[in-house]
Amino acid sequence: MLQKTIYRKFASVGLIVLFALGVGCSGQKIGQSSGTSSPGGAVRLQGSGASFPKPIYEKWVNEFGKINPGISIDYQATGSGAGQKALLAKTADFGASDDPMSDSDIKSAGSEILHIPTVLGAVVLTYNLEGVKEPLKLSSQTISDIYLGNIKKWNDAKLKADNPTLNLPDTDILPVYRADSSGTSAVFTDFLTKTVPEWKEKVGMNKQPSWITGVGVGAKGNDGVMGQVKQSPNSIGYVELTFAKANKLPSALVKNKAGDFVEASLESVSAAAAASVAAMPDDLRVQITDAEGAGVYPIASYTYILAYKDQPDANKGKAITDFLWWAIHDGEKFVKDLHYSPLPAEVVKRVEVKINSMTNNGTPLRQQ
Numbered sequence: 001m002l003q004k005t006i007y008r009k010f011a012s013v014g015l016i017v018l019f020a021l022g023v024g025c026s027g028q029k030i031g032q033s034s035g036t037s038s039p040g041g042a043v044r045l046q047g048s049g050a051s052f053p054k055p056i057y058e059k060w061v062n063e064f065g066k067i068n069p070g071i072s073i074d075y076q077a078t079g080s081g082a083g084q085k086a087l088l089a090k091t092a093d094f095g096a097s098d099d100p101m102s103d104s105d106i107k108s109a110g111s112e113i114l115h116i117p118t119v120l121g122a123v124v125l126t127y128n129l130e131g132v133k134e135p136l137k138l139s140s141q142t143i144s145d146i147y148l149g150n151i152k153k154w155n156d157a158k159l160k161a162d163n164p165t166l167n168l169p170d171t172d173i174l175p176v177y178r179a180d181s182s183g184t185s186a187v188f189t190d191f192l193t194k195t196v197p198e199w200k201e202k203v204g205m206n207k208q209p210s211w212i213t214g215v216g217v218g219a220k221g222n223d224g225v226m227g228q229v230k231q232s233p234n235s236i237g238y239v240e241l242t243f244a245k246a247n248k249l250p251s252a253l254v255k256n257k258a259g260d261f262v263e264a265s266l267e268s269v270s271a272a273a274a275a276s277v278a279a280m281p282d283d284l285r286v287q288i289t290d291a292e293g294a295g296v297y298p299i300a301s302y303t304y305i306l307a308y309k310d311q312p313d314a315n316k317g318k319a320i321t322d323f324l325w326w327a328i329h330d331g332e333k334f335v336k337d338l339h340y341s342p343l344p345a346e347v348v349k350r351v352e353v354k355i356n357s358m359t360n361n362g363t364p365l366r367q368q
Contacts, residue, residue: 043319047075049083049096050183051221052240053303055338056119057096060331064323071319077221081181081207087113087306093316095306098183099207100285112309114354115284116324120273120341122264123187123299124251126244127236128229129154129169135263137162139255140195140298146236147175147192148202149215154234162261169234176228176237179218181208187301188238191289195298238299242339256298257290268297269341277346284350302343307358314360321358321365328352 047057054077061073078086080097087095088109098121106113125138142158145151151158155168178185186207192199203209211218219228222239229237230247241264244251253261262268275291290298305324311317328351332342343351358365 042070043315045073045093047094048078048086048092050080050098051077052098052184055242059334060327079180080183098301098303099186114309116305117302119335120269122241122269123238124241124264126249126251136252137261138252144192144196144199149212171234174235175216176225177218180220191299194290245339256296258294262297264297266341269300271296272300277344311360317360317365324355
């Protein structure tokens with residue numbers, strides 16, 4: 001009897017796992033009847049996109065699920081480019097990206113897409129250098145020279161000039177970059193494009209740049225870059241701040257527009273956003289790299305959830321708006337512990353307007 005009971009339990013678990021995998025990998029387009037809700041009335045949402053906000057989105061999904069057991073959200077950190085494509089192909093209920101969608105992609109959607117800022121984060125240069133105890137200082141020119149292959153050794157004169165107190169080793173530098181289509185890469189290359197003419201000419205700003213042949217190695221996702229840096233002595237890579245913190249590796253101080261070397265922090269990232277709030281366009285698409293002001297960390301970014309303004313499925317649409325509203329209000333209390341910065345109050349008000357504008361066949365999804 002006991003053996004049969006155990007067998008039935010394992011069989012049930014197996015069916016649940018297979019069912020979940022089927023839903024997540026089916027490729028079924030949003031708005032189709034199958035997969036919208038279960039016989040019990042549960043709503044399942046599929047999200048896809050940026051790895052930059054993965055830690056906070058995973059936390060939000062978990063906490064939101066505790067108070068909304070009828071809503072199940074599966075977020076896959078596939079990269080910003082993949083998230084945008086999934087939304088346009090309607091194989092995801094929402095996308096996520098650190099790099100706002102282009103005008104041409106938005107136009108190709110055939111229906112209005114909203115950009116919902118959720119948090120602010122920093123792209124940091126994290127490194128694996130044994131014996132270097134103080135934080136490394138890097139200018140945009142030096143970062144560019146490393147990734148262009150102009151600086152090959154850690155004890156190069158340019159690095160030593162900005163780090164005179166550090167005992168930098170006579171070893172080759174291993175730059176690590178994102179191999180996939182990435183909003184983190186877009187933010188990183190946007191900063192270098194704004195500040196280094198040679199970078200602008202040779203690489204430019206792109207979610208998936210054409211990296212210089214023979215310089216460095218690629219890895220997929222923030223997790224992949226972080227893992228490569230952690231296991232590779234004398235390496236350097238760019239990741240969202242929380243990944244470096246979680247792996248206990250240092251982050252370089254980066255020289256900002258005011259000429260100061262600044263640490264990535266809640267305050268320095270918030271300062272970057274504050275400098276641009278007044279100029280934020282109505283559609284909320286904005287880049288805040290290389291911002292003006294003292295104490296500003298220069299490689300900062302909003303990250304966005306992307307969703308259709310008019311939702312094809314009322315139940316899913318209501319679940320998305322409820323989740324977004326909860327995230328920018330109650331969800332903000334989890335942000336700082338994961339090393340993100342909360343949205344400025346003025347931006348929250350503007351996001352509220354966007355969420356309240358979401359409809360299903362023209363009918364508002366939120367009761368105001």
